[in-house]
Amino acid sequence: MTNLATLIDRNAAFAPAKTALRFEGAAISYAEFSAMIARAAHTLRVDHGVLPGDRVAVLATNHPAYLALLYACARLGAILLPLNWRLAAPELRYILEHAEARLCFVEPAFAATLTEAAPDVPALLLDIPKGSADAEGPGTLEDPLLLVYTSGTTGRPKGALLRQEALFHNAVMSHHLHGMTSEDQILSALPFFHVGGLNIQTTPALQAGATVTIHPRFAPDTALEAIARDRPTLFLTVPAVIRALLAAPGWADADLSSLRAISTGSEPVHQALIDAVTARRVPLLQVYGATESCPIAVYTRLGGDLSRGTSTGLPGLLCEAKVADDTGRELPHGTPGEVLLRGRNLFSGYWRDEVATAACTIDGWYHTGDIATRDADGYFTVHDRKKNMIISGGENIYPAELERVLLEHPDVAEAAVLGAPDPKWQEVPVAFLVLRAGCIADAEGVRAHVAARLARFKVPRDVIFTDALPRTALGKVRHFELRPLVGTQA
The missing domain is CATH 3.30.300.30 (ANL, C-terminal domain)
Structure with missing residues (x-):
């Protein structure tokens, strides 16, 4: 395998007519998605002079073209820079300038904000034009692919740089935790500008040859209607989304029978939310990680032990995790300490910030800043941020x-x-x-x-x-x- 785009091409070769993406009533086959990626790569390389390592920004809600650009960047060895469309113009300006974006694909609704934020950055409508295609490119799994700026809960965001191989290893762990196969149907409604919405189910599903139904953004009523109509087998949430679903008038009578599981992460999950979901006979899987881990690091597994309440599970198939003291020494079970992670799914550092990278990556271990305990069987329970x-x-x-x-x-x-x-x-x-x-x-x-x-x-x-x-x-x-x-x- 040369790069991540190769996986889409291989799935297209095995099952060209298989639906890869559904979006607003339209179905895109794997053959069509592969061709879309090839056209996107050609557009970036020939029309806009994108070279390996260049940053290609996207300011848009979830859309098939978003994913096509991701894999086109993988083919070319370029870097996708997803932008949070909820940010104000000054916040976007900081990210675009700090990342030195070469160009930005933008949804029309955000074009004015982009112009205000960075009038000197070339803006292109989010679209993949018909025309020539690049079936090959210099990109490899060793190349950086995603530059994702952290959510900034403590101030200025930092840009975490993730290699293609990080997404590959992350997807293997997603397949393991979900029991995901090409037969799965994924409902994807969390924003692609976060690694959770992009990488916990969406890109792993495309790596497996499954089908992804894309919603531009989450709305509880729309999601419940889609679950009943489209019959997805897996659905990713965060606690805020679960609370919105529980408050929706249609929750009590919603047909959830197609779901093999609902997954959730991003923050500790209260037992009341777990009980409310499992009362509808749908397993709730927990995923722990960070932007810096792509994000999958620790999880509960479908078919595994889900009886431990708010525990977020065991270290993933391809990620090491431990609870340690301030010296990095692993602590005995039951003792609170900081979660440290190590694996090929980890980021390669913060963009142009060697000081911040060195501060959190010591002896090969990423120091998450999260406090957790580990029980006698190795299951983690995350309590809070260390700084909190x-x-x-x-x-x-x-x-x-x-x-x-x-x-x-x-x-x-x-x-x-x-x-x-x-x-x-x-x-x-x-x-x-x-x-x-x-x-x-x-x-x-x-x-x-x-x-x-x-x-x-x-x-x-x-x-x-x-x-x-x-x-x-x-x-x-x-x-x-x-x-x-x-x-x-x-």
């Missing part, structure tokens, strides 16, 4: 644990917990809460709710009510935007 951990009077408080209890309050819709400096205890927890529509709650009532369930030192010192929490596209809270408010409203 609150140390109060020498005791460790994991905000995710406190947030879980806060969300059990009947009037609380959303919760985020941060640490505030304290002269006596070093830090104390502060809770930011969004109430359910029409509900009224007070700080003392919330504190009493927590005190009945957790140790006294974990009860939030202050409770701040707000209309909304700042979140990333995948629903993660942007804690750095809340931090300046700690103490200002107490």
Whole structure:
């Protein structure tokens, strides 16, 4: 195999008429998708002078052309730069300038934003024109393929560079965790500008010769209708998507019988969400990883042990993982520590940031910044981000644990917990809460709710009510935007 585009060509050779992609009522066969990739490669190389290593940006919702450009870049040894279409023009400007994008394919709805962000970057409509094709190219599995900027929950995003081989190894692990074959039907609704939406099911499915139904973006009613109509066997979510599905009027009566499993990741999953999905007789698989791991690293497996509640599973088939102390020494089971990862699915570094790369990659291990425990059988449970951990009077408080209890309050819709400096205890927890529509709650009532369930030192010192929490596209809270408010409203 020369590069990842070769896999599409081989699947097209074996089953040319097999549907590779479905999009807005149209079906694209593997033969047609292979030809689309070849035309895209020709367009990039001949019409726009794209060379190996050049960055090709995309600012668009999910679309077949998005995937064609990915594999065309693989053929040419170029690098795809997926852009988050939810970002403001100044945020996009930073990424495009930092990555030095050669050109950008854009969906018409975002053309004005792109012009404002980077008027000097050549803009092309997201389209693969008819015409000549490049069936071969210099790209190899050793070449970088994806430059994905992290979601920026702590400030300026960093560009994680992923090689083609990282996607290949990641796909092997997806096949393992899902039991995925060419017979599967994938419903893909999470954004392709994140490695989760692109690489947990979508690119692995195309590597396996399966069929992917693409939704431009997630909408709960649309997703439930598609599950009933298109009969997908696998569907990828994040906890925010699960909550939206549970709140949809059609959830209770939705026909989910085609689904072999629903997968989820991006943040710890509360037991209530697991119970709500499994009550519909659909297994819920958990995937743990990061942008830097492509993202699959640790997972529960379809047909495996799903009885361990919120555990995110075992290290993947092709990825090593351990729970370690600050020196990198592996800790005994039950002891909290940082998750370290090693494998060919890992990124090759941050784009033009050797300092940040060296800070998180030590002796071949990527330090994730996530705190987890490992049980006696090796199963991981991820608790929180290391930098989110609150140390109060020498005791460790994991905000995710406190947030879980806060969300059990009947009037609380959303919760985020941060640490505030304290002269006596070093830090104390502060809770930011969004109430359910029409509900009224007070700080003392919330504190009493927590005190009945957790140790006294974990009860939030202050409770701040707000209309909304700042979140990333995948629903993660942007804690750095809340931090300046700690103490200002107490």
